[in-house]
Amino acid sequence: MQHRIVTALRACDRGTLGRTISIAENGGEQASQLLQLIKPFICESCVTGLTGPPGSGKSTLLDGLIAEFRRRGLSVAVIAIDPSSPFSGGAVLGDRCRMSRHQSDDKVYIRSLSARGSVGGLSLGIARVIDVLKVSNFDMILLETVGTGQAEVDVMDLVDICVVVCAPNTGDEVQAIKSGILEIADILVVNKTDLSDTNGTLPQLKMAQHLRRNPTRQVPVVPTIATEDKGIEKLADEILKRSQSAGNTGQYEDHAKIRRRLARGIARALEERLFNQDNEMLDQLCTSIQRHKLNVDEAIRIWLDKDASRQQ
Amino acid sequence: MVAAALRDAGMEVIYTPPWQDIAAVVRLAQDEDVDVIGISSLATDHLLVPKLMNAVRQAGLQHVSIIVGGIVPEQDEKELLAAGVSHVFHPGSSMQDIVLKVSELARAARTQAPNIL
């Protein structure tokens, strides 16, 4: 028999969505129980991530995208991740503010989350939240995150389509090129084109694409003015085009991305274990490093060799 | 200012533009799974709060508390409290008091939230 949570999620019951997402985000025993319950009901839906420097216009673009997708009859769920205070873990979540024109639409669900250290790291928490949204079978799942910290960049491994948003003449485009964020972009948005002559920026970004490791992969560049709803239609077209081609192969999620997530998750668990467990050999290695008998590189090698011989 | 103080106390705060209608506030409370709703009242806005309270309860959010801040006359405050509002903060309330009260209410909401699993 189908659990009533599953029934409620499939009917997009707001209260249930709200509660279950909190459980999923918080992790722990309850989250495992929940994920076990919903696993057979997770639908294939395409997840699109918007990332880019603070203030580049991600939330405003999302607001326009929601409207555009709704016009095309698609239902939309949005996860907006805001940074949390490194000191208190608290956060002021402001992205939703920019999307308030959709608040009475039943086919739009917006959830604000903070980047606080949810159990096992931000991206594990968000992965669980995405699973919950996939049970509700939204046509489009959109995710906003500031593209600065490593945790936020890791989150982009959870999405099927990565949209990088930058604003011209603020140094964003140079940052984008330098940080390597272009490498993960499937679509590039140059927003705020009203503020400056972008004749410089677009060619610059296009040129940067030739410097990429894999220049055969075509990355469309879409100029927008989010505050005037300009360029949004084109952006929606590009997103849908990508999602359809991914959908045709029957699988949205990229094998390499999953592999990276898995490796990262295992590494994190191992780190936790190696740091906390009572282990004589590790203690001895530490002492040797302390006394300058070994350097850290050597100690790592010794540990790994020992580990390899144990596994044979 | 209040939002920043609550954040520094480790809470997550979602603020909205002013003049939200009741349905929108209820929707937000459900979507975001909030523990406490804070209404900042200019003029006589707070007179709508009992209606909001009803709507929140009707939506099944029994565990969510509502607080009001602003210039609220004594008679109105009595009405609000009678309608189930948890607390009314007057101008000049200390930030520390607000933070303490809100975290207390939030904790209570967490323990009272229905277990849906």
Ligand SMILES: Nc1nc2c(ncn2[C@@H]2O[C@H](COP(=O)(O)OP(=O)(O)OP(=O)(O)O)[C@@H](O)[C@H]2O)c(=O)[nH]1
């Ligand atoms: N002139 C102009 N301003 C814009 C445009 N898009 C967004 N803005 C403004 O830029 C500011 C930041 O926009 P947001 O949408 O909040 O940017 P964001 O990337 O979501 O910001 P964070 O979530 O803080 O990282 C707001 O004041 C917007 O009104 C645009 O196309 N042109």
Ligand SMILES: [Mg+2]
């Ligand atoms: Mg934003």
